[in-house]
Amino acid sequence: xxxxxxxxxxxxxxxxxxxxxxxxxxxxxxxxxxxxxxxxxxxxxxxxxxxxxxxxxxxxxxxxxxxxxxxxxxxxxxxxxxxxxxxxxxxxxxxxxxxxxxxxxxxxxxxxxxxxxxxxxxxxxxxxxxxxxxxxxxxxxxxxxxxxxxxxxxxxxxxxxxxxxxxxxxxxxxxxxxxxxxxxxxxxxxxxxxxxxxxxxxxxx
Amino acid sequence: xxxxxxxxxxxxxxxxxxxxxxxxxxxxxxxxxxxxxxxxxxxxxxxxxxxxxxxxxxxxxxxxxxxxxxxxxxxxxxxxxxxxxxxxxxxxxxxxxxxxxxxxxxxxxxxxxxxxxxxxxxxxxxxxxxxxxxxxxxxxxxxxxxxxxxxxxxxxxxxxxxxxxxxxxxxxxxxxxxxxxxxxxxxxxxxxxxxxxxxxxxxxxxxxxxxxxxxxxxxxxxxxxxxxxxxxxxxxxxxxxxxxxxxxxxxxxxxxxxxxxxxxxxxxxxxxxxxxxxxxxxxxxxxxxxxxxxxxxxxxxxxxxxxxxxxxxxxxxxxxxxxxxxxxxxxxxxxxxxxxxxxxxxxxxxxxxxxxxxxxxxxxxxxxxxxxxxxxxxxxxxxxxxxxxxxxxxxxxxxxxxxxxxxxxxxxxxxxxxxxxxxxxxxxxxxxxxxxxxxxxxxxxxxxxxxxxxxxxxxxxxxxxxxxxxxxxxxxxxxxxxxxxxxxxxxxxxxxxxxxxxxxxxxxxxxxxxxxxxxxxxxxxxxxxxxxxxxxxxxxxxxxxxxxxxxxxxxxxxxxxxxxxxxxxxxxxxxxxxxxxxxxxxxxxxxxxxxxxxxxxxxxxxxxxxxxxxxxxxxxxxxxxxxxx
Numbered sequence: 086x087x088x089x090x091x092x093x094x095x096x097x098x099x100x101x102x103x104x105x106x107x108x109x110x111x112x113x114x115x116x117x118x119x120x121x122x123x124x125x126x127x128x129x130x131x132x133x134x135x136x137x138x139x140x141x142x143x144x145x146x147x148x149x150x151x152x153x154x155x156x157x158x159x160x161x162x163x164x165x166x167x168x169x170x171x172x173x174x175x176x177x178x179x180x181x182x183x184x185x186x187x188x189x190x191x192x193x194x195x196x197x198x199x200x201x202x203x204x205x206x207x208x209x210x211x212x213x214x215x216x217x218x219x220x221x222x223x224x225x226x227x228x229x230x231x232x233x234x235x236x237x238x239x240x241x242x243x244x245x246x247x248x249x250x251x252x253x254x255x256x257x258x259x260x261x262x263x264x265x266x267x268x269x270x271x272x273x274x275x276x277x278x279x280x281x282x283x284x285x286x287x288x289x290x
Numbered sequence: 291x292x293x294x295x296x297x298x299x300x301x302x303x304x305x306x307x308x309x310x311x312x313x314x315x316x317x318x319x320x321x322x323x324x325x326x327x328x329x330x331x332x333x334x335x336x337x338x339x340x341x342x343x344x345x346x347x348x349x350x351x352x353x354x355x356x357x358x359x360x361x362x363x364x365x366x367x368x369x370x371x372x373x374x375x376x377x378x379x380x381x382x383x384x385x386x387x388x389x390x391x392x393x394x395x396x397x398x399x400x401x402x403x404x405x406x407x408x409x410x411x412x413x414x415x416x417x418x419x420x421x422x423x424x425x426x427x428x429x430x431x432x433x434x435x436x437x438x439x440x441x442x443x444x445x446x447x448x449x450x451x452x453x454x455x456x457x458x459x460x461x462x463x464x465x466x467x468x469x470x471x472x473x474x475x476x477x478x479x480x481x482x483x484x485x486x487x488x489x490x491x492x493x494x495x496x497x498x499x500x501x502x503x504x505x506x507x508x509x510x511x512x513x514x515x516x517x518x519x520x521x522x523x524x525x526x527x528x529x530x531x532x533x534x535x536x537x538x539x540x541x542x543x544x545x546x547x548x549x550x551x552x553x554x555x556x557x558x559x560x561x562x563x564x565x566x567x568x569x570x571x572x573x574x575x576x577x578x579x580x581x582x583x584x585x586x587x588x589x590x591x592x593x594x595x596x597x598x599x600x601x602x603x604x605x606x607x608x609x610x611x612x613x614x615x616x617x618x619x620x621x622x623x624x625x626x627x628x629x630x631x632x633x634x635x636x637x638x639x640x641x642x643x644x645x646x647x648x649x650x651x652x653x654x655x656x657x658x659x660x661x662x663x664x665x666x667x668x669x670x671x672x673x674x675x676x677x678x679x680x681x682x683x684x685x686x687x688x689x690x691x692x693x694x695x696x697x698x699x700x701x702x703x704x705x706x707x708x709x710x711x712x713x714x715x716x717x718x719x720x721x722x723x724x725x726x727x728x729x730x731x732x733x734x735x736x737x738x739x740x741x742x743x744x745x746x747x748x749x750x751x752x753x754x755x756x757x758x759x760x761x762x763x764x765x766x767x768x769x770x771x772x773x774x775x776x777x778x779x780x781x782x783x784x785x786x787x788x789x790x791x792x793x794x795x796x797x798x799x800x801x802x803x804x805x806x807x808x809x810x811x812x813x814x815x816x817x818x819x820x821x822x823x824x825x826x827x828x829x830x831x832x833x834x835x836x837x838x839x840x841x842x843x844x845x846x847x848x849x850x851x852x853x854x855x856x857x858x859x860x861x862x863x864x865x866x867x868x869x870x871x872x873x874x875x876x877x878x879x880x881x882x883x884x885x886x887x888x889x890x891x892x893x894x895x896x897x898x899x900x901x902x903x904x905x906x907x908x909x910x911x912x913x914x915x916x917x918x919x
Contacts (some may be wrong), residue, residue, distance in 0.1 A: 106914075108866025119919050126915030128907055166762045167754075167779070168609055186661075188728060195765035196777055200856070207773025213386075213919070214739050214776055217912050221734035224904055225897065230726055231658035232704060236316035237411040238652055243308055243591075247634055248626025249416030250294045256414075257299035259645070261652045264408060265294060266322060267304045271369035273291050274418050276444065278352065280449035280456075283497040283635050284528040 098129035100223055101157035102216065103148060104239035105139035107163035109193055114198035115209045120163065121261040123213045131155055139164045145177040145231055152181040159223035163216045191215040241266065246274025295370045302371055311595055314615035314708065315621030316657040318410040326401045333396035336364070336372030336706075339399065340387035348380045354443045356874035357453030362387045362397075366451065379765065399460065412621045414649040416641065417591055419627035422477035422581035428669070430476065430578055435549045436462040437556055441491075441579045445499055448505070458502065460575045466575035468508070469557050472499060473544055474515045475903065478510045479880030486602055487548070488582040492519045495579045496529055512538040514560055540569075547576060560871065574834070583632035589810070595622060598756065598811035600850045604630045615643045618755050618813060620659065621646045662709040662726045662781060664692075667896060668699035671722035683713035683722060688815035710814035713787025715824070720895040727780050729787070730897030736794055737905035739776035741912040744798040745874055748862050750777045751786045753821075756807035759849025769856035772863035774800070782806065782814050783821025787894050788828060791842070796885035798878045800866045801841045803858065804828070808846045818846070822867035835884050838877060840865035 102124040106112035117135035124133040132155045136144045139162055149158055160183065162174050167190050175185035193212040201208040238261060242253045245267030253265045265272065281288060294300050294739060329340075338696035349355035351487065352365035357406035359365070361380040364372060376397065390398050421442055425433040432438045437460045439447070450456035452703040460467045472495045478488040492515065499511045518539070520526045533539065556576050562569045584603035584906060585591070592599050597617045600606040605628050608616040615623050625644035626637040651657055673679035679694040686692075691706035692713050699720070702713075711724040723729065740747055752758040758779050780786060783806025794802050804825045814816040823845040832842045845858050866874065893899050 123915045123919035126918060127911050128904075153805060166758075166765075168759065168762060169612065192777070193703075195762040197765070197773075199765035199768055200761075200771055201773040202768060203770060204773045210742070210916075211773050211776070214742065214912075215917060216777075217741065217908070218735040218738040218778070219381070221738040221905065221908055222731045224908075225728060225730040225734060226726070226899060229661040232661050232663070233656050233658055234314070234316050234705060236651060236654050236657050237318075237409045239408070239410055240412055240414065240418060240648055240652055241308075241318070241320055241408065241410040242414045242625075244416035244418055244626070244628070245294075245302070245304065246416060246418045246626060246637070248418070248632075248637040248641040248644075248858075249414065250291060251638045252301050252414040252416060252625045252645040253294055253641075254297060255642050255645030256649060257297045259649050259653065260299070261649060262299050262301070264301045264303060264410075266304070266308060268305045268307045269365065270305045270327070270373075270375050271352075271365050271371075272294060272304060273366075273368075274371065275442075276634060277291065277366065277368070278449075279445050280452075281497065281501055283493045284524040286497070286500070 096158060097153065098159060098224065099131045099157050100129045100159040100161060100163045100220055101148070101155060102130055102133040102220065103139050103144075103163065104133070104135045104193075104216070105144070105162065106135060106137050107164060108138065110200045111164070111194050114202055114205055115212055118240065118262050119159065119209060120212050120216055124216055124220065125215060129159075130220065132157060140170050140173050145173070148174070148177050149181040152178065152183055158183065158187060159226065160188040161191065161219045161223060162188065163193045163212065163217065165194040166192050166196070186229040187223065187226050189219040189223050189226065193220040238262065239264070244274070245269075245272030247276040249274070291368070291370045295830060296331075304371055304373075305375065307864055308591070309595060315659060316411050316651060318413060320408045320410050320413070320620065322406050322408060324404040324406060327402050328378065328397060328399055328487050329374050330396050330401070331371070331373050332397050333394050334373045335394065335396075337376070338364075338374065339390040339483070340376075342347045342375055343386040343390045345386065346380050348377065353441070353446050353453050354441060356446055368451070412623070412651045413497065413595075413598070414623050414625050414641075414644045414648055415591070415595060415617070415628055416625040416644070417585055417588070417628040419582045419631060420585050422583050424476050424578045424580055426483075427476065429546045430473070430544075430712075432548060432578055435554070435556060436460075437467075437554050437575045438547060439575065439577055441494065441498070441577055444577045448501060456505070458505070466506070469510045469573045470502065471571070471573040471576045472511065472513075472579060473558070473576065474513065474579045475543065476578040476580050477583075479516060482581060483660060484581045484602070487519065489631040491579045492531060492580070493525055493528065493633065495577075496532045496537075498577070500528075500532050500535060503535050506665075510538075512540055512573075514540050514542055514544050514558065516541070516543055522633075540564075577881065582627065585628070588628070593810055595619070596813060596815060597622060598848060598850075600630070604628065606850060607670070615640065615647050621651055622823070643772050660709065662724060663704050663707040664702045664709070664711065664713050664724050665721070666700050666702055667721050670719050671699035672719055673697055673699040675719070681716065682716045682718060685822050686712040686716040688712070688817060708814055710782035710817040711780060712782065712814070712817050712820045715785050715787040716820065720891070724785065725895070727785060728895045728897055729789070729895050730901035732778065732780070732790060733793065733898060733901045734905050734908070735778050736790055737797065738908055738912065739778065740794060740797045741909040743918060745800050745871070745878060746774050746866070747799055748772065748775050748801040748803060748859060748866070749799050750775050750803040750859070751790065751795045751805060751807040752777055752779050753783050754779055754781045755813040756811060756849050757805035757845075757847040757855065760847040760851045760855040763849060763852030764856040765852075767852045767853055771856040771859040775859050775864060776822050782812070782817035783825070784814065784817035784822055786824065788824060789889060791828060792888045793892070795878070796882055796889060800874065801843065801862045803862060804842070804844045805858075808848055811848055835881055837881060838865065838869060879890050
């Protein structure tokens with residue numbers, strides 16, 4: 086679970102920018118150092134650097150140490166998709182005491198170097214613009230608290246075939262009340278219609 | 291099966307369907323329809339006396355209609371739960387069953403479907419798969435030739451619990467077949483029907499061949515295959531064993547089956563790739579190994595659960611590698627073949643995995659959700675300024691999370707808000723904002739993206755769940771598209787405010803893409819509909835302005851449509867390439883005052899003036915910094 090912390094209001098902005106190589110996934114198409122040089126010239130950026138793998142332990146440690154060292158209060162990570170590593174970097178900045186919603190990612194891998202592998206100049210320009218846009222967004226970010234909701238301790242499993250039965254048993258054996266819904270008059274699904282199953286040739290029911 | 295029935299914490303509700311799923315992680319409200327069995331579950335002891343006296347016989351679909359059942363029935367003798375049903379469509383109301391049931395009084399003809407509501411913390415979807423109907427493939431004669439059967443029919447015919455008690459007979463004359471052909475990939479790996487591989491059929495046909503050979507070693511079995519796929523542990527060894535047992539394997543996809551009308555024997559016409567020639571062999575019986583397809587009600591379930599489908603119709607996971615069990619909706623997980631064809635070991639493993647993912651939530655006292663909700667500036671709401679709230683925000687909300695009480699300003703019930711941002715973009719007074727996706731934030735991003743040579747750029751507005759995922763997939767698949775695309779992400783197309791688009795054109799953007807999910811895939815029930823209405827309105831406005839066709843484009847792109855994302859962007863680039871720079875500049879200049887007119891109210895939005903001021907500096911810095919770098 087993400088730890089919370091708060092930024093003082095009306096603080097001076099101190100943005101840290103990290104340009105990931107992702108091995109050769111990004112650095113094979115563009116030179117991350119050029120994006121670093123570009124980011125250094127943007128307002129409120131007090132620290133910018135490239136990193137071989139931002140998501141690796143060493144990469145995360147670098148960000149956490151820099152938050153302390155350079156008193157950073159906004160973080161921009163230009164790397165992969167938010168669907169890949171947003172939770173990773175939110176977690177990392179939270180561990181360094183920064184609110185996780187003060188971190189923004191720019192997707193310069195899936196939506197840039199991987200999609201424009203044969204247009205190096207185009208990919209470089211796009212990486213710069215996406216990084217600038219992330220920096221711009223952090224300028225207007227505020228610390229946010231996660232919303233805490235209660236949990237009903239009851240599971241619903243839809244479908245009484247082999248997968249549904251397996252899930253229901255595992256849930257119930259952990260002490261969770263489970264409703265197993267099956268639209269046919271019996272559970273068992275396709276599996277119950279089979280004679281013996283591979284590769285062990287044991288009975289299906 | 292029996293373990294599930296015996297486990298006290300599992301409440302098995304057979305003959306029950308899910309009608310509606312509302313709420314959110316930890317707090318779902320699920321409506322179930324318990325279909326009437328006309329037998330009282332708490333009284334029926336499963337003795338079967340009702341079925342014995344029932345005079346009506348109808349085909350039993352559990353036995354693939356190869357055997358009959360009564361109107362008072364259980365699908366099979368090992369049914370769980372062992373509770374009989376009365377099939378009223380077949381019943382002639384002779385009431386012999388009532389008599390046979392006697393003092394148990396378990397039969398109740400007045401019973402009706404029961405609607406029940408349940409509070410649920412997490413949901414595992416394990417709705418399975420269905421089978422391709424090979425009768426559409428005329429070349430194989432299924433349905434015309436009695437001795438051409440499907441793999442599921444073969445299962446029942448060689449099963450000791452099946453209609454023939456495991457005595458394999460051929461339908462035309464009930465003789466035991468001696469020469470049997472199995473044909474793999476029937477419907478699957480076939481561009482006419484299902485292009486993908488059904489995963490388990492190779493092993494499945496080898497299993498049936500081994501089984502028949504074990505029961506009767508003199509039977510002659512040939513498997514026609516395209517490729518044999520045995521990727522899991524012990525599978526290749528199983529294939530070796532089948533070959534050692536004398537089962538024949540012919541690489542070639544049969545093109546035609548013909549029948550001898552007198553004997554009902556079958557002739558399989560095929561290529562034998564190993565021999566490099568066309569062959570024709572005679573068999574007593576042919577089994578077609580049918581492709582796995584999504585359930586017939588998969589589209590319906592997809593909209594009940596608000597989960598998207600991959601191409602091919604299977605449910606789509608959040609991420610194929612990192613979160614293969616999770617649906618995009620927090621608290622809903624997939625297990626088994628509903629997510630894609632799977633064999634039994636994988637389905638069991640995925641069932642356990644889904645239970646593990648779900649129990650993270652179910653064993654927690656509380657759960658945290660992202661605070662990207664809507665917030666109201668009450669002083670801007672028409673309730674405050676004009677004495678009456680307009681109510682457009684209430685109409686826009688798919689969750690009933692916006693309420694207006696009396697003459698008070700609109701209020702957001704945070705626990706109900708899912709954060710689509712529809713109310714934010716719909717509010718004519720700009721009285722609502724969305725945390726983490728404020729106008730100031732999005733505006734600054736747009737200005738940064740269009741800082742350098744805006745006329746060459748294509749601003750792409752994408753929703754988090756679908757079109758952003760589609761763009762990711764384009765990259766992952768290395769489908770290349772124009773590097774002039776500049777993407778921005780909001781949670782739902784409902785949040786894509788007209789002002790952002792006017793502002794992009796005011797700044798001189800070459801083109802703008804308005805993209806989101808397909809209507810049935812929307813993560814926010816009807817968010818996409820709100821977005822789509824606005825997009826249509828904008829399209830008309832730009833047409834009236836005589837903007838070049840294609841400079842504003844509206845496309846619905848799922849997270850599985852990477853190829854489409856790349857194609858759309860390249861087509862948009864073509865539109866710009868067809869215009870001369872002067873022509874484009876002239877159009878941008880001509881439309882600028884139109885955009886400014888429409889943006890008159892924009893500087894009044896809280897945060898926007900600051901964002902404008904900041905962006906002016908930022909744009910200068912971007913241009914300067916690019917020169918130096």
